[in-house]
Amino acid sequence: MSATDSNPLMAPTNxxxxxxxxxxxxxxxxxxxxxxxxxxxxxAQGGLLELDPTLFYLLLTAHGAGMVGSxxxxxAAILWYFCARHLDLRGGIYLAFLxxxxxxxxxxxxxxxxxxxxxxxxxxxxxxxxxxxxxEAGAAVTFIxxxxxxxxxxxxxxxxxxxxxxxxxxxxxxxLGWRYLFGGSDENxxxxxxxxxxSVLVFNTIGIVFGAAVIAANIVNLxxxxxxxxxxxxxNATYFFGHxxxxxxxxxxxxxxxxxxxxxxxxxxxxxxxxIGAWAAVVIFVQAxxxxxxxxxxxxxxxxxxxxxxxxxxxxxxxxxxTVFSLAIYIKGxxxxxxxxxxxxxxxxxxxxxxxxxxxxDGMLAVNKLxxxxxxxxxxxxxxxxxxxxxxxFGFSVWLVKGKSQExxxxxxxxxxxxxxxxxxxxxxIFLWSGASSIPRRWAVHYEAWQLQSQLASAFALVVVLAxxxxxxxxxxxxxxxx
Amino acid sequence: xxxxxxxxxxxxxAATLALILRAVLATDGPPPSDTAPKTRIRLLWTLVVFGVVxxxxxxxxxxxxxxxxxxxxxNITSGQWWWETDTTEIPLGQQVExxxxxxxxxxxxxxxxxxxxxxxxxQAMPTYTNKVVHTxxxxxxxxxxCMEFCGIAHHDMAYEFxxxxxxx
Numbered sequence: 001m002s003a004t005d006s007n008p009l010m011a012p013t014n015x016x017x018x019x020x021x022x023x024x025x026x027x028x029x030x031x032x033x034x035x036x037x038x039x040x041x042x043x044a045q046g047g048l049l050e051l052d053p054t055l056f057y058l059l060l061t062a063h064g065a066g067m068v069g070s071x072x073x074x075x076a077a078i079l080w081y082f083c084a085r086h087l088d089l090r091g092g093i094y095l096a097f098l099x100x101x102x103x104x105x106x107x108x109x110x111x112x113x114x115x116x117x118x119x120x121x122x123x124x125x126x127x128x129x130x131x132x133x134x135x136e137a138g139a140a141v142t143f144i145x146x147x148x149x150x151x152x153x154x155x156x157x158x159x160x161x162x163x164x165x166x167x168x169x170x171x172x173x174x175x176l177g178w179r180y181l182f183g184g185s186d187e188n189x190x191x192x193x194x195x196x197x198x199s200v201l202v203f204n205t206i207g208i209v210f211g212a213a214v215i216a217a218n219i220v221n222l223x224x225x226x227x228x229x230x231x232x233x234x235x236n237a238t239y240f241f242g243h244x245x246x247x248x249x250x251x252x253x254x255x256x257x258x259x260x261x262x263x264x265x266x267x268x269x270x271x272x273x274x275x276i277g278a279w280a281a282v283v284i285f286v287q288a289x290x291x292x293x294x295x296x297x298x299x300x301x302x303x304x305x306x307x308x309x310x311x312x313x314x315x316x317x318x319x320x321x322x323t324v325f326s327l328a329i330y331i332k333g334x335x336x337x338x339x340x341x342x343x344x345x346x347x348x349x350x351x352x353x354x355x356x357x358x359x360x361x362d363g364m365l366a367v368n369k370l371x372x373x374x375x376x377x378x379x380x381x382x383x384x385x386x387x388x389x390x391x392x393x394f395g396f397s398v399w400l401v402k403g404k405s406q407e408x409x410x411x412x413x414x415x416x417x418x419x420x421x422x423x424x425x426x427x428x429x430i431f432l433w434s435g436a437s438s439i440p441r442r443w444a445v446h447y448e449a450w451q452l453q454s455q456l457a458s459a460f461a462l463v464v465v466l467a468x469x470x471x472x473x474x475x476x477x478x479x480x481x482x483x
Numbered sequence: 484x485x486x487x488x489x490x491x492x493x494x495x496x497a498a499t500l501a502l503i504l505r506a507v508l509a510t511d512g513p514p515p516s517d518t519a520p521k522t523r524i525r526l527l528w529t530l531v532v533f534g535v536v537x538x539x540x541x542x543x544x545x546x547x548x549x550x551x552x553x554x555x556x557x558n559i560t561s562g563q564w565w566w567e568t569d570t571t572e573i574p575l576g577q578q579v580e581x582x583x584x585x586x587x588x589x590x591x592x593x594x595x596x597x598x599x600x601x602x603x604x605x606q607a608m609p610t611y612t613n614k615v616v617h618t619x620x621x622x623x624x625x626x627x628x629c630m631e632f633c634g635i636a637h638h639d640m641a642y643e644f645x646x647x648x649x650x651x
Contacts, residue, residue: 054635120632124589126609127634132563134635231589231609274523296591296606298547298613306542313534320499321527328506329523333514350503357499358492365546370485370601373591373630429493436489438601440593440630443638449599 016091017400020081021479023098024397027074028472031390034066035468039461045446046454054134056444057118064121065108068246069150071385073101074393075252076157079200081396082193082259083161087168093160100153107146115139120442122242125214125234129222137222144215144222151208151215158201165190165198172198176283177276192258192269199279200251203286207244210237232299239293247286250352250384253392257327257345260399264342265334269326278318285315292363296372305365312363316356324353340413341402344395347421348388355383358432373442375453376435382428386464387421394420394471401478416470423463430457485600548616550580559627561607562586563634566627566642575648578618585609590640591630597623604630619646 014020037059044051051059080094111117117139119127128140165175169190173179175198180186190198214237217229258269291308294300327349336342358380362371371377409417434453439446446454506515555577560567562585573579583592583605590607594617602625605615619625622645629640 053638057632057635057637060632118635124631127588127632130563130587130634132634132636232611235589235608296604296613297608298605298615299608299611302545302547305547306538309542310534310538313537317527317530317534321523321530324503325523325526328503329515329519332506332509333512334510336510338510346507350500350507353503354496354500357496361488361492361495364541366541367488369546369603371488372604373593374601432489432492436485438485438595438599440628442632445638447599 014081014084016081016084016089016094019091019094019098020077021400023077024074024393024400025472025476025479027070027077027393028397028468028475030066030070031074031393032465032468032472034063034070035461035465037063037066039458039465042454042461043458044444045451046458047446047448047451048455048458051444053444054116054118057120057134058112058116060442060444061118061120062109062112065112067385068121068249069101069105069108071249071253071389071393072150072154072245074396075249075389076154078256078393078396079161079193079197079252080157082255083164083197085259086191086194087161087164089160089164093156097153097157100149100156104146104148104150104153107142107149111139111143111146115142117143119143122238123218124238125218125229125231126221128218129225141219141222144218148212148215151212154208155205158205161197161201165194165201169194169198172202176202176280177271178280181273181276181280189271192271192275193255195271195276195279196251196255196258199283200248203244203283204248206287207241207248211241211245214238214241232297235294235297236290240287240290243290243293244286246381246385250389250392251282251286253389253396254323254349254352256392256396256399257349260342260345260396261327261330264336265330267330267334269330274322275326278322281314281318285311285318289315289363292368295363295365295368309364313360316360319356320353324349337408339402339409340417341395341399343409343417344391344398344420347417348390348392348395351387351391351424352384352389355380355385355388355428358383370438371435373440374435375431375439375441377441379428379431379435382424382431386428387424391420391424394468394475397475398471398478401475401482403478403481412470416467416474419463420467420471423460423467426460427457427464430460550614550616551578554578554580554616557581559583559592559607560586561590561592561629561640563588564629564636564640566592566640568627568642568644571644573619573644573646575619575622575646578616580614580616581605582612582614583607584612588633589631590633593628593630595626595628596621597625599626606631622646622648 041056041059043049044056116135118134166172169175175190175194177190177195180189214234220227262268289311291304292312295305295308361367362376430453439450557579558569559581585607592607593601593604596602603615603617605613624643624645627642629637
């Protein structure tokens with residue numbers, strides 16, 4: 001397979017296009033299924049349907065793991081696709097990654113729906129081993145092994161990216177652009193996609209290693225209950241891994257904007273010192289910020305909590321000041337003609353930026369005391385996932401099957417886009433309102449006074465599910481048309 | 484307080500969105516002026532300076548209040564799926580230091596006032612005792628709800644106590 005470095009309009013000739021298209025179809029279907037799970041949960045909280053709490057928590061676990069998994073899978077597919085424009089990547093490695101990922105998914109689904117494991121996707125030690133009779137140790141081990149296989153797949157994936165980037169750009173420092181940043185020559189300067197890939201592979205590899213450590217500790221604890229780990233240490237490792245991993249999904253997906261927006265605007269997304277500096281900040285911030293998940297763990301050293309708040313705010317600076325600002329500059333006055341792919345990609349970037357605001361506010365200690373683990377939390381992460389990463393993933397998908405004649409949005413495309421955006425906005429705003437109403441997150445049964453919000457959220461969720469169904473069907477038909 | 488937080492958040496989100504959309508939707512207008520890079524640098528510095536001011540203003544007085552010498556200690560133990568305290572009555576206006584732990588998995592102590600507003604919370608973790616300080620300024624029946632997912636009866640983990648005026 002040869003690298004395709006020059007022409008950005010190469011969707012049909014990308015050597016990995018076939019497997020990437022299949023991956024995006026899988027990701028899209030799982031997104032849809034998980035949204036349906038989400039709708040069922042909100043409807044149950046709203047008293048609109050009867051749902052056994054045990055089943056609710058199984059759906060909650062599946063929804064969390066499935067959404068994060070689909071975001072990771074689609075992000076990885078996008079990054080791989082565009083890295084293949086610049087690097088000679090081996091398709092076999094991607095297949096191995098995908099195989100390990102799917103094996104992990106099978107184990108996770110089996111653990112949930114056969115083994116009745118319902119400990120949530122960010123399980124905290126020692127919950128997997130102390131289920132109160134809900135599941136056996138075997139189910140928890142199976143669930144955790146699923147994570148392990150997915151993690152191994154990602155390490156393999158990043159190893160391939162790292163090797164190829166190092167070979168082409170004279171080491172990872174070259175790929176990160178740090179040599180140029182610190183006064184080196186701009187010769188062989190990596191494109192934005194490679195800077196992003198280098199950054200993500202650095203911080204997500206570290207995150208996965210920490211995740212593997214806590215996973216191993218849980219497995220040993222499940223098999224040999226006398227072995228225990230410090231629960232606060234385990235919590236640190238879990239949130240470090242979880243935070244880094246979910247953020248990596250968005251940072252992988254955003255390369256679709258770097259690569260595709262220039263096709264629409266005629267203005268290439270450039271690798272500047274500011275761009276490299278922003279990504280260097282991301283590498284540090286995304287790892288240092290996880291303390292903001294522990295602001296109510298008062299046994300943590302005070303400086304870690306202060307750092308969590310400060311870095312939480314700082315993380316928004318490169319996002320809004322560089323990525324979102326650049327997006328606006330590249331688009332303004334460009335003559336861009338809106339179609340469904342670019343509309344979704346731009347919405348994803350803007351949604352990501354806007355979603356950081358309630359997250360930053362929740363990252364303040366004084367606020368966190370009142371908002372932590374209320375529905376404010378799913379409020380902010382659904383903004384930068386549902387209206388961020390997932391929108392980018394669907395934008396990329398519909399671009400993959402875009403016909404040459406489809407230059408503007410059809411009436412149906414406009415309807416689907418608006419339904420997704422407005423349904424999604426309504427859905428996430430109700431989460432924020434619910435958080436401000438002190439409604440706790442992850443409760444299977446809501447008190448009557450809390451049910452109005454859940455009922456309204458269910459209506460918006462239904463709109464999102466319908467719009468997503470249309471996106472998945474549109475993409476599947478596009479694949480059939482192109483086949 | 485929560486309503487204020489919500490309103491501030493919504494205003495910031497709306498203002499940011501309006502600024503972005505002004506540029507993003509102006510595809511057929513003039514291109515960005517030559518001053519755009521300077522505008523960006525000004526924006527970045529503004530964000531940095533605002534962040535420093537915000538951090539100092541909100542962290543100078545540490546948000547996790549320390550207990551005074553006359554505070555009342557209330558021990559709370561949690562487990563799947565129960566709370567246990569050494570008192571069910573707390574005097575109005577009395578500063579209380581809650582010592583919170585767990586017998587099994589992680590739980591979250593969330594104290595709700597009679598209007599079902601969350602007034603304070605802290606994590607409950609096995610092998611650790613987490614301390615949180617609060618002064619109750621409204622009499623009535625308060626609820627303790629679990630804020631950290633702890634298994635299939637997480638939502639059933641509720642407990643009540645009363646805040647009473649001392650002469651009552």
